[in-house]
Amino acid sequence: MTELRDNYEKAQRKLETADTNLKKFQTRSDRLTLPNFDERLRELEDIRSECEQARTLSHDIYATETYKFSSEEHSITVKLFYQYLYEENTFYNDVSKYLSSKMPEIEQRLENNDLIPSFGYDLAKHCSKRNDTLIAYPIEICIRLLENSLNEEGLFRIAPSHGKQKKLVAELNLQTIDRAATLNELNYDPHVPASTLKQYLREL
Structure with a gap:
């Protein structure tokens, strides 16, 4: 996305430069006596037209990818959230299995402990x-x-x-x-x- 945005901004700057050059050439004080004025003017107009087309194309590509990313954002978020829940569930299941396997041992050790609190105990x-x-x-x-x-x-x-x-x-x-x-x-x-x-x- 960053590269597409940079391409669009470069195309925009080129168009602005071509537009400035064309306007300067059109307003030259010696334009009536300048040799090949019309030919040079058409060249600058063609350059500006090409820059405008390139800018439009870059803009369309950038906009398309932006819309595409936005439309996929919900799906990406859902997938990430599901993955998070899945990993959390797996983790706690593993903990539960471990504790279940250790409970008899823990209970036995507690039962054999002479210093089990007296209050509330059987x-x-x-x-x-x-x-x-x-x-x-x-x-x-x-x-x-x-x-x-x-x-x-x-x-x-x-x-x-x-x-x-x-x-x-x-x-x-x-x-x-x-x-x-x-x-x-x-x-x-x-x-x-x-x-x-x-x-x-x-x-x-």
Whole structure:
């Protein structure tokens, strides 16, 4: 397209030059006494006519290709879009097949992971992973933390600090709290493990 446009512009410039030369020759002050004036005039007119024909031809070719390209643009866009969708579909199908083949392995590895979050996890599966007791880790730790605070006013009713409860949940999920730990050592008040225990039981 660029070459066709350049050809048209060159033809246009040649026509303008031929037209200028013809007009200058026609308006010469010595045209009446100039030898072979008529013959030279016809030559310039022929040159201008040829340039005009060349310009018209270049314009028609350029216009034809432009219209052709415009008419094909929709088809090209549709093909490219279809190709994009096809490749996307192929990619995600490949990913799906890969994940499907790996799911049993992933599930097995997750099931065998001792640090699977306790909250929201199947109670029987969680307890089966504990070697020394059948009590769920969050229940055991929360009860141990509450052993000396059963007379606390509003226990299991007063809401604790939301941030501290989230922290205790995270620690219980990671099973990082020792059985001998105390509320003072962990910097919790009794309402934190009490509310956390309620949350754990709700999520079973």
